[in-house]
Amino acid sequence: MNGVALMSFIGTLVLILAGTTLAGHLTARCGIPAVLGQLLIGIVLGPGVLNLIHPSESITQFAEIGVILLMFMAGIESDLQQLKKYLKPALSVAVSGVILPVVVMGATSLLFGYYFQEALFIGVVFSATSVSISVVVLREFKALNGKEGATVLGAAVADDILGVLLLSLMIALVGTNSGTSSHGGTNNLLIQLVFQGLFFAGVVFLVRWIAPGIMYLSNKLLIPTGRTICAMIICLSMAYLAELVGLSGAIGAFFAGIAIGQTSAKKIVDPNIEPISNAVFVPVFFVSIGLSVSFNNFITALPFIFVMTVLAVITKWLGGELGSIWAGFDRRSGRVVGTGMIARGEMALITAQIGFNAHLLERALYVDIIFVIVIATLIAPLMLRLALKGLRNSIDK
Template sequence: MDYIGTLSLILIVTAVAGHISVRLGLPAVIGQLLSGIVLGPALLGWVTATSFISNFAELGVIILMFMAGLESDLQLLKKYWRPSLLVAVLGVILPVGVIDWCSRLFHLGNIESLFLGVTFAATSVSISVAVLKELHALDGKEGTTILGAAVVDDVLAVLILSLMISLFGGEVGESSSTNLGVSLAIQAAFFIGLFAVVKWVVPRLMKIGDALLVPTSVTLMSLVICFGLAYFADFIGLSAVIGAFFAGIAVGQTDYRQVIDAHIQPIGNAVFIPVFFVSIGLNMSFKGFLADFWFIVVITVAAIVTKLLGAGIGAKLAGFSWTSGYEIGAGMVSRGEMALIIAQIGYQGKLLSADRYSAVIAAIILTTLIAPILLRQSIQHQAKPAQKKA
C-alpha cells in the first residue's frame, strides 16, 4: 500500500506548490514540476519514478490532451492549418540544425549531435495546454495554431527518429522487424482513418453510450474512445497524446461536449495530471551537473531560442504579428515528456552516450520549467493592448 501514501504526498505537495506559484504570478504547472524535483532523487528522494508513477503519469497526459481536444474549435484548426504547418516545420528545422552544431562544439560525434537536434526538435504541448487553459487562451488563434503545430511537430519528430534508428540505431534498430516504409504507410493510414472516426464512428458510439443504463455512461464511452485512439496511435509508433487529442476533437463535435467536459476536468486536474507533471521533475538529477554545466547551459539556451525563432518566424510568414509569433513560439518551447521519451529511446538505441544522458535530461527539464513562464508572459503582453482598447 506504499503507493497510496506516495499518491497522497504528491497530491498535497502539488496542491500547495501550485497555490504558491499562482500567488507569485506564475503558472500553477511550475509549482507542480518543481514538486517532482524536490520530492524526487534530485533533492529529498522521497518519491521515485516507479512503474505505478509512470503509468499514472501516462494516463494524466492522455487525459490532459483529451481535454485540450475537447475544448478545441475544429473550424479554427482547419482555418489555421497552414500557419500550424509553417510553425511546425521551421520549429523543427532550426533546433535540429543549431543544436547539432552546438553539440559538435562540445566534441560529440556526428550521429549523437544529430540525434540531440532531433530530441530538442520535439514539442511537449501538454505543458503549454495547461497554461493556455489556466489563462483561457486555448481557443484563440494563437492557441489553436500552437495545438495544430504541436501535432505536426510530433509527427515530424517521430518520423525523423524512426529514420535515424533504422539507419544508425544499435539495439533498438536491430530488434526492429518493421520496415520503415510500412510504418510510414500505417501512420498515414491512421490519419486518413481519423477523418472517418471523427465524422461517423464517434457520434454513433456516443449515442450508444447515452443509451447504456449505467451511471455517467456518456463519460464512460468518451474515455473508451480516448484511451482506444491513444492506444492505436502508440501501437503504430506515434505518440499516444496525438490519439487522445483527436479523440477529444471528435467527442467535442457531439452534443455531449459540455457534460463530458464537466466530468473529465475534475478527474484529470484532481488526480492524474498533477502526477504527470511531478513525473517530469522526477527525471531531474544533479549527478555530473557541474562537470557538464556549460554544455547544459548552451543546449538549454539553444533549445529555447531556436523554438522561439523558428516557430515565431513561421507564424510571421503565415501572417501573424510579431507579438503573436512570440506567443506561438513560447507555446512550442516546452520539451517535456516528448523529448524525455525520445532521449530514452536514443539511449537504448545507442544514439546517445551514457556520459551525456544526465546532462541532456537536465536541459530538457530546464526548458520545460522556463517554457510556461515565457508563455504566460507572452499571453499577458498580448492582452495589454486589447485591455487598453476596451
C-alpha cells in the same frame, strides 16, 4: 502488488497529491503556471533534494495513464474551427515556429557533440508550444478574442498537430532502426510502416465517422456516465492501437481527443474526465518527471542549459513574429504572437518523456532538457506581458 506494497504506494500517493496541491497553489498565486509547481515538487521530494520518493513501477504506470489523459484532453481542447478562421496567419506562425526550433536547436545540439538522432529529437521537443500559459496572460489583457490571441490559439492547434506528427515519425524511425538491426531484413520495416499508415488512415475515419457514431449511440445508454465511458473506451483503444503499431500511446490518445472534440459530446466528456485526470494521474506524471532530475552534473551541463534556454526563447519568438508579419500583421502584433508561442509547458514535457521512454534521449540529456523547458516556460509570461503592454501603448497613442 501485496498489501504492504499497496499501502506504501497509497502513502506515497498521499504525499504526491498533498505536495502538488500546495506547490500548485503557491506557484499560481505568484503568477507562475501551476504545472511548474507540480514539477518542482517532484524535484524537491525526489532523489535530487529530500529523497523522500523514489521511482517505482506503480508511479510509472500512473504516470503513463496521466500522459494518455493529458494528451486526450489536449486533443479535445484543440479547436479546429478556430484554426479554420485564422488559417493563414495560424499556419504561417505554426510552420515557422516549428521549423526554426527543429533546425536551430538541432544544429546547436550537434555542435555540443550529440548524435544526429538525439539532436533532431531535441529540436522536436522544443517545437512544442503550451498556450495554456499564454491564455492566462492574454485573458488578463482582454486580448484573447483579438486577432493576436486568436492567431496564437489557432497556431497552437496546428503546432500541436505538427509536433505530434514529428514525434510519430521519430518514434517510427527508432522502431524501424531497432527492427532492422535485430532482424536484419526489410520485411518488418515495411510491415511496420504499412500498419502505421493504416493507423493514420484510421484516424481520419475515426474523426469523421466512427467517433460521432459511437458518441451518438452512447446517448441511448441508460446510465448517466455513458458518454464519458464511451469516450474513454475510444481514448484507451487508440492508445493501445498506437502502441501496437510502434507509436506512442499518447499519440493515439491525442487523435482520439481530436475526434471527441468534434462531436457534441465534448461539452460533457471534457468536464467529466478533467477532474479525474487532474486530481490523481496528471500530478503523478509531473512528479515522476521531477523524480528523474539530478543535480549531480548540473554545473557541467550549465553551458548547454544556458545556450538552449536562450535558443528556446528566441526561436519560438522569432518564428511566431516572422510568421505573423508574413501573414500581414504589423510588428507589434507580431511580437505579441511570437512571445505568446514561447511557453513549452506540458506539451514539451510529455514529448521529452515519450522520447526518454523510447530511448531517444539518455537520462542526463533528458534532465538537462527538463531544466531548459522549466526556465523557458517561466520566462514566457513575462515577455508576453511586455509585448502586450507595448501593443496597448501603441493603440492608446
